[in-house]
Amino acid sequence: MKEEHKEGVQGHEGGAHGHGEKYKFGMVIDLDKCTGCGSCMVACMTENNVPYKKNETNKLDSITWMRVFKATNGKPYPDTDICYFPRPCMHCEGEHGHAPCVSVCPATATDYNYETGIVSQIYTRCFGCRYCMAACPYHARYFNWWDPVWPDDTKESLSPDVSPRMRGVVEKCSFCFHRFQGARDKAYAEGRREITENEYQTACTQACPAGAIVFGDLNNPEHKVHELKQSPHAFRLLERLGTNPKVYYHSTRSWVRRAGDNYLTNERSK
Amino acid sequence: MDSALIPKGLKRCPFPQFALWIGAWSFIMLWAAIAAVIAWAYGLNTTNLNDYFGFGAWITADLAIIALGAGAFFTGFMRYVLGIDEFKNILNYAVIIGFICYSSALAILALDIGQPLRGWFIFWHANVHSMLTEVAFCISCYFTVLAIEYIPIILENRQLDKVPTLHAFSHNLHHIMAVFAATGAFLSFFHQGSLGGVAGVLFGRPFAFRVHASIWPTTFFLFIFSAIACGPCFTILVTRLTEAITRKKLVARNVILKLATVSGWLLVGYLSVKMLDTLYWAAVTLPKMGVNFFDMYPQAPFNLWILIAELGICGAIPAAILITKKTRENEFLLILAAILNCTGICINRYVMTVQALALPVMPFDKFYNYVPNWIEWITSLAPFAFMAILLSLSYRYLPIFPQEKELNP
Amino acid sequence: MLPFVFEWHWDLGHVVFHGGLWYALSILGIGMTYVSVKTYFDVKRGGH
Amino acid sequence: MSLGRRGFLQFCLGAGAGITFSPLPWKLMDDSAIWTQNWPWTPVPPGGEVSIEKTACTLCPGGCGITVRKVKDRAIKIEGMKGHPINDGGVCLLGMSALYKLYGGARIKGPLKRAGKRGEGKWEQIPWNAAIAEISKELNQKRQDGLSHTVASMTGTDRGTVSQLFKRLLAAYGSPNVFTAPSLQDSERLALKLMQGDYASAGYDLENARYVVSFGASIIDGWGSPVRAFRAHTRWAEKAAEGAKLVQVEACLSNTAAKADTWLTIKPGTEAALALGLAHVIIKEKSYNKAFIRDYCLGFEDWQDSGGTVHKGFKQSVLKEYSPDAVSRITGVPADRISVIAREFAQAKGALAVWGRGKGTRPMAVHDIMAIHALNALVANINKPGGVTVLPDVTTVPWPSLVQDDIAKSGTKQPRVDRAGTDAFPLSESLFDQLPKLIKGGTGEYPLSVLLVHGANPYYTEHDRTAVAEALDRIPFIVSFSSRMDETANHADLILPNHTSLERYEDVPTPISSSLPVMSLSRPVVSPQCDTRHVGDSLIAIAKSLDGSVAESFPWDDYESLLKATLGDKWSVLEKEGYWKDEGYTPADWSQAFRNASGKFEFLATTLLAGAKSAKDCLPQYSRAKLKGEEFMYPLILIPCESMRLADGPVANSPLMTKTVADTVLKNDDLCVEVNPKTAIAHGLTDERMALLSTPKGKAKVKIHLFDGIQPGVVAIPTGLGHTAYDDYLKGKGVNSNDLIGMIEDEASGLDIAWGSRASLKSI
Structure with missing residues (x-):
């Protein structure tokens, strides 16, 4: 079984329960700034070697770790409004790391890393039962229904930092965990124990041409996300389920904030 | 031709007729085998499963088959643990049915995973907090128990029984069978329960999520309850079907009726608990998540009718028939009730997996539907063919019905 | 499942789970061993 | 001793038990699992030294600075350049797609000569010198025949050294027919010329x-x-x-x-x-x-x-x-x-x-x-x-003066075939959209004999595409410099493939709509992957192979030295930083601002x-556009609907871009048009059902997507799909909106100003 952990192992450093929660990485996505352009999706897919098929119009088998959903306010013309919800993996913390997907995985192929707050996925251990997908209300998990195929010479553009996944396993956004590893290794090599905000940024954050995505340590008051998440206009998706996600959204439009969660008919949103 | 193998004193159909019968079912098995090979070779893109319906026909079939196969452990439990002696007359058959159900379920599970060659990681890298791990362990262990229970039945074959070692082995196995049966019952309670837990723990899925009693969601107990309520009915159905096909009386009527009564009362019990659970879910669990009860039943096939079908038509009606002496003793109503009962449980297993996933949770997400394709259909239905074949073989070559001689003079 | 897996750590869940599992497996194992051994002696005593 | 049946059975049972309890099954199980983790057909990208190269994006007129992450000699990721005055770290999905243009399908791997019928896709691979000889033979012949003015070029833009090279080549050779792909800048420059006296964007x-x-x-x-x-x-x-x-x-x-x-x-x-x-x-x-x-x-x-x-x-x-x-x-x-x-x-x-x-x-x-x-x-x-x-531009070192022999002089004096700059449209510079009308109608102008196309894809991007294609098909010799097999390259007679954007040098002038003078430098970050040549080098080689004085106007050895000479002292800054900006720039005072x-x-x-x-x-005024077609036949108004996720210009979508396109825009190969639910009721349309979209210019089967955010009576059609060229990841998907929208001529400029068309939708 030596080979088995060769690649794709993520996020197990200091993994035991109760160890110091060093970082709590998360995002604040400003929906007032998001233009729905889709650059985050492409940045994510190129960074993480996400494959593509000739026909990707069936969104039910199309792997997009970062997917931009479109919400409408349901009103007729001309009072209609739309808003985009970029949806990476929420890296739910649940209660003490009890993320919806982590506890259900029968083979411990996905794990909540207490050092970073990142939910990992070990592709080489996953045997494709898809229970985690059933557990995730955000549809953030994707199954490799096909063998990945890169046409012509496009294999040349694959990144060695992220191993391409074989058919039959589940994958999802990792908050570009390999970038965290790289930043941490660099910091350690330079004799530092902490990494700075700029050293570790996800590919989508970096690419976003509108600057709508902000990424950082939610626990660190010096990081932008720490302040942004406290805005009265900040909210999270499906917060009421108790998933305790680490991706926050921000919108000044009340209907958008309401669209982020379920409410009873006459219930007031938060 | 094969008369040497047929139990003494029992009449069986001519071999060519038997061969034709087996051949017909084998054809379906072959078809399913081809489907399985396609799915294994080319991957799960050959099915209609997708990211929104990671669970589909296969899991439904799995859960349903295992619930229906619950007759085995529960009859064993009643015979060996509770000491209800009449059930020895149907226990062999119940065990074989159970064996068939569980082996089919395991085969379908092997199909349903994306990396079948890594299926054993569920044991090697087991996450003990996962309900699915519990399911895997309990099913495998219980399957072993069923195999152990099946061995002495096989060894009773006329020719095998002549071998002294095998005879002795069989005898000794019989001797301590109660221990195995009790262990099997223990395992079964847990895996039926953990199958329920699989759905009930999904706190991201309002449709499936149920309030927890200690570490288990209520579905844990509901699945056990529903399985033992329908398992005996399935045993009755298969027995009656066998009798119809063989045109013989195989099990005494009082045994069947007793089983029906037990099933009926269990169903009553199950339904009352299930109703309470549903009410609590609708009135407390869902509103906490901001979800209206009626949002859970938005459109066909997942509208309120599916709930009415599950709990009313296929729940209350068969329960009423089975617990009432007069209706129970009416052969037509008995069979109808058994069918309804089994259907109700199948619907329950279907909604807890497929409907639970079909309903979008994010308010801006879309509702999609899913229809299994032929590969899923044929492999999900293949257990029936397997059942036909294995039951026929067992019936022909093994003395499985102790009452057969006395009922067919 | 086994303590040599690198992220292994003990908790109550393991105790309960493995307790139940090995209890069941032991019964099955001991039972089958008992039956086999007894059969062996039975046959031997039965004289061949 | 013979092996009896009993013995055989015992042997088999023993063997079975032996194997079962031996380590073999476990070993096999483990091996098979390890095999699934290392399937040879799942690629393992090789590692290596990582480097970051600065360059600029040339895929759209946006002019962003980008960085390319490389592992050894492989380009693996494109990111926005931090600190660049235009994009400061941001990057769009088209920009990131340059990797696909570099390694992906539909690349033209070397010079090609048409072997079959036009557009048939049959090609003969020829060496570069043969390709250059082919074109110079053609051009020299035209010069000899006194038909140099019938040679035309078409570039995607008229800014930057490469399009200036085309202009120069035609001037030195003897033709006035330099076209640029029609753009907003054409009309904008005219308006600013009229109001402010500056012929500028x-x-x-x-x-x-x-x-x-x-x-x-x-x-x-x-x-x-x-x-x-x-x-x-x-x-x-x-x-x-x-x-x-x-x-x-x-x-x-x-x-x-x-x-x-x-x-x-x-x-x-x-x-x-x-x-x-x-x-x-x-x-x-x-x-x-x-x-x-x-x-x-x-x-x-x-x-x-x-x-x-x-x-x-x-x-x-x-x-x-x-x-x-x-x-x-x-x-x-x-x-x-x-x-x-x-x-x-x-x-x-x-x-x-x-x-x-x-x-x-x-x-x-x-x-x-x-x-x-x-x-x-x-x-x-x-x-x-x-x-x-x-739009402020960055000053560069002027080129040595143009040398024109008599043929060149008389050729360039001929009126332009599109009548731009003539009495008909005195202020316009290039009116490509007039071509179909003129070539087809034969209004007394001369026919074109050669067309050189670079950075443009008129067989795809122009309104009333069928008419454009018909007109272009009449040009006997089309040369494409495309690096990928786009629609126009597919209809060419000769292809001299250019390097892709990541393999070549190019100056990126101040981006469209910028208020600050910025120049960026696009640089080769990887060595050429195919047998391609920089279009500038091809032009210099062609010029040098031509008769007369043409070569004298091209004193440079190659494009790189030309670029260095042109950028002068900015070169070193551009090489180091990737961009140059005029920090102290302020727009002129009102007293100086207007050059009328x-x-x-x-x-x-x-x-x-x-x-x-x-x-x-x-005076500024509004005049109602005359849309073709009768209202009773075409009761709806069709407008194009543009999106970041669909590139609709000469550079097409990459598969990853298309992957981001919603299923309410493209579903399988069907294009969805947006209509208001009210429109749907009035015209008997059903959501997610097919309908026939007709305009005076054409018909297409489209899928209906109901959307409240569109005006009743209006139909929005996504642009950028319906390609007939490129690879299977793009070809045949959806409908080209340009097929359905006809040209509307602006009286003042002669430009095509169509913003939509009359249309009808019928459920099918």
Whole structure:
């Protein structure tokens, strides 16, 4: 079984329960700034070697770790409004790391890393039962229904930092965990124990041409996300389920904030 | 031709007729085998499963088959643990049915995973907090128990029984069978329960999520309850079907009726608990998540009718028939009730997996539907063919019905 | 499942789970061993 | 001793048990699992030394600075360049797609000569010297025959050294027929020439603008320099508390309209009327900048010509014709909203009126632009922070003077085949869209014999594409310099493939709509992957192989040395930083700003007076576009709907871009058009069902997508799909909107200003 952990192992450093929660990485996505352009999706897919098929119009088998959903306010013309919800993996913390997907995985192929707050996925251990997908209300998990195929010479553009996944396993956004590893290794090599905000940024954050995505340590008051998440206009998706996600959204439009969660008919949103 | 193998004193159909019968079912098995090979070779893109319906026909079939196969452990439990002696007359058959159900379920599970060659990681890298791990362990262990229970039945074959070692082995196995049966019952309670837990723990899925009693969601107990309520009915159905096909009386009527009564009362019990659970879910669990009860039943096939079908038509009606002496003793109503009962449980297993996933949770997400394709259909239905074949073989070559001689003079 | 897996750590869940599992497996194992051994002696005593 | 049946059975059982309890099954199980983790057909990207290279993106006119992450010699990721004045780290999905253009399908791997029929896709691979010889033979022949003027070139843009090289080649060779792909800049330059005397595109200080009225410009859907526009929008969102506002004038709820503070729904094509309506209110309420109007403007008040006739100025003409009520009738915008917006516009600091429908790639009516730009003049937001200015360009070292022999001289003196610059369209420079009409109609002009195409894909991108294709098919010899097999390359006779954007040098001039002079340098970050050549090198080689004096105008050894010489002292900065910007640049004072003969901002375009039928034609005005087709046959209005996720220009989508396209836009190979549920009821259409979309130009089967955010009676068709070339990841998907939209000619410029078409939808 030596080979088995060769690649794709993520996020197990200091993994035991109760160890110091060093970082709590998360995002604040400003929906007032998001233009729905889709650059985050492409940045994510190129960074993480996400494959593509000739026909990707069936969104039910199309792997997009970062997917931009479109919400409408349901009103007729001309009072209609739309808003985009970029949806990476929420890296739910649940209660003490009890993320919806982590506890259900029968083979411990996905794990909540207490050092970073990142939910990992070990592709080489996953045997494709898809229970985690059933557990995730955000549809953030994707199954490799096909063998990945890169046409012509496009294999040349694959990144060695992220191993391409074989058919039959589940994958999802990792908050570009390999970038965290790289930043941490660099910091350690330079004799530092902490990494700075700029050293570790996800590919989508970096690419976003509108600057709508902000990424950082939610626990660190010096990081932008720490302040942004406290805005009265900040909210999270499906917060009421108790998933305790680490991706926050921000919108000044009340209907958008309401669209982020379920409410009873006459219930007031938060 | 094969008369040497047929139990003494029992009449069986001519071999060519038997061969034709087996051949017909084998054809379906072959078809399913081809489907399985396609799915294994080319991957799960050959099915209609997708990211929104990671669970589909296969899991439904799995859960349903295992619930229906619950007759085995529960009859064993009643015979060996509770000491209800009449059930020895149907226990062999119940065990074989159970064996068939569980082996089919395991085969379908092997199909349903994306990396079948890594299926054993569920044991090697087991996450003990996962309900699915519990399911895997309990099913495998219980399957072993069923195999152990099946061995002495096989060894009773006329020719095998002549071998002294095998005879002795069989005898000794019989001797301590109660221990195995009790262990099997223990395992079964847990895996039926953990199958329920699989759905009930999904706190991201309002449709499936149920309030927890200690570490288990209520579905844990509901699945056990529903399985033992329908398992005996399935045993009755298969027995009656066998009798119809063989045109013989195989099990005494009082045994069947007793089983029906037990099933009926269990169903009553199950339904009352299930109703309470549903009410609590609708009135407390869902509103906490901001979800209206009626949002859970938005459109066909997942509208309120599916709930009415599950709990009313296929729940209350068969329960009423089975617990009432007069209706129970009416052969037509008995069979109808058994069918309804089994259907109700199948619907329950279907909604807890497929409907639970079909309903979008994010308010801006879309509702999609899913229809299994032929590969899923044929492999999900293949257990029936397997059942036909294995039951026929067992019936022909093994003395499985102790009452057969006395009922067919 | 086994303590040599690198992220292994003990908790109550393991105790309960493995307790139940090995209890069941032991019964099955001991039972089958008992039956086999007894059969062996039975046959031997039965004289061949 | 023979092996009895019993013995055999015992042996088998023993063997079975032995194998079962041996380590073998476990070993096999483990091995098979390890095998699944290392399937040889799942690639393992090799590692290596990582480097980051600075370059610039050339896939759109946005001019972003990018960095390319490399592992050894493989380019693996494109990111935005931090600190670049245009995009500061941001990057769009098209920019990231350059990797696919580099390694992906449909690449032309070496020079190709047509072997089969045109467009058949049969090619013969030939060496480079043969390819150059092929073309020089053709060109020399034409020169000998005195037909040098029948050789034409078409480039995607007329800015930057490569398109200047084309211009120079044709001038030295002897042809006036230098075409550029029609763009908003063509009409914009005309409007600015007329009003400000500068033949230049507009630059906007978007970042500092505080009240932006966008007349259909999809500012966050790819308009102008997309990433810069996004960043400006983000600034507005951040400054919303301080009153930064965006008013979007559009018929459908584009992403820009959705993000705007006010969405003014308007009848398609009537934006200029609305602009004049706003002007009416501002003038009537005297809230315009009186000092600016008095001192720096011409034609605002009534005026008297040399004959003594009094003509209406802008003021009176607008007051008379464009009252809010009248405009409301034209545009469908309520009169009170017009007044409100006009007041807010007049009072705001940094009020900016922006034109350019959709991504702003298509030409507009010159008078429409004038009408919108008049608003900027009324609030005097010209050459001021947060205002509009002329696109400043970066000065470069001039090239040695052109050498023309007699053939070249007489050839270039011939009238252009598209009649640009002739009496018909005296102010226009290039009117490619006139070609179909002229070539087909044979209006006495000469036929073209050779067309060199670079950076353009007219077989795909032009309106009334079928007519364009028919016209181009009549040109006997088409040479493409494309690096990928696009529609035009597919119809070429000879292909001299260019390096892709990541393999070549190129100067990137100030991006469209920028208000700051910026130059970036696109550099080869990987060595050429195929047997391709820089288009500049191909042109120099062609020039050197031609007879006469042509070669004398091309003294450079290769493109790289040309570029170094041209960029002069900026080269070292560009090499180091990747970009150069003019920090101290400020737009000229009003006293210097206007280079008309009058030296003033001209509401009345005096340049036009001489040729105009009436003086009124020289004022900003709205004229109703004449859409082809009868209303009873085509009761709906079809408008194109542009999106960042679909590249609709000469550079096409990569598979990953197409992957981001929603299933409400493309489903399998079916294109979805947006219609309002009300339209659907009126025309018997059902959501997600197929329908036949007909316009006077063509028919297409499309899928219906009901969307509340579109005006009833209007159909929006996504652009950028319906390719017939490239690879299986793009070819055959959807419908090309250009097939359905016919040309509408702008009387002032001759440009195609079609913004839509009449259409009908029938359920099928």
